[in-house]
Amino acid sequence: MGNPATVRWMAGPSDDDVDHGQLLLIVSASAVRRLFGSLPSDQQGCFHITQELREIALAIWDCAMPEAVREPYRLAKSIELLCDTLLAIGEGALVPVLGDGHLSLQDSRRLLQARAMIDDRWAEKLTLDMLSRACGLNRAKLTRGFRTMFNCSVADALAEKRLECARTMLLSTDLAVASVGYRCGYLNNASFTRAFTRRFGVAPSQYRAERLAA
Structure with a gap:
């Protein structure tokens, strides 16, 4: 005890x-x-x-x-x-103990705050500096600790959240593909299409057509 x-x-x-x-x-x-x-x-x-x-x-x-x-x-x-x-x-209310012990309980809670910020504000132009200031961790501790706790980088977590929301939006709205990408944080249709295709194996327009035709 x-x-x-x-x-x-x-x-x-x-x-x-x-x-x-x-x-x-x-x-x-x-x-x-x-x-x-x-x-x-x-x-x-x-x-x-x-x-x-x-x-x-x-x-x-x-x-x-x-x-x-x-x-x-x-x-x-x-x-x-x-x-x-x-x-x-x-409910995810307990803070996990990191294996190598390089983060304190307080820093672990700050990492959870950074993850919550990504989940809540994924459509905004979030940067490492913004997340660092918001959760009270320096960039090095944020990037290292985030990968240890969530087994992915900050950029990976943000991209995954945006692409999952884009996939839902493609099927639930009549918005043009470019508009979906823009609303999900992509500044142009080319970058959105590349990211979506890498993640799901098909372009967003093809994904929408195949799912709606099924």
Whole structure:
């Protein structure tokens, strides 16, 4: 229970994976599916926990109640901890612990802010300098940390968001292809067509025609 406090979610851990000096909750996959509909997508994730989750864990760990009530109390708090933790993981509310440890919890949260900015403002002309200033990280830490946390570059994440939105817009609107590209952040039709073709294997006009004809 030292600092920093973390939680590790593992599917089917072996005895070698378990640190018996830590609080351990074991629950069947079927029970998790019954409660939440599915298992968390990141089945081997390690995350920083919130102060609220830490307090629940400490209540279980440090319980000094009489023996007669200690077991049912710990069981109830364990269920609370399990449910709150799995909900937080499923909602993406917990900050992942990066493997090499070169980023602090605060910097990890700043990276999540940068990703949220890309997801919310993808149609704007976002630059590394803008993202750096907005999230409070220098360019080097932003680019290195972003790749470590999301397994892609800032430019890749922005392009993926724009192209996915362009694909949706091609099928849901009657806008000209060039207008779709412009609304998705591409300054000219040639650059939009090149990017779209690299990503989906066909030009945007052909993609629209094939999908609408199907």
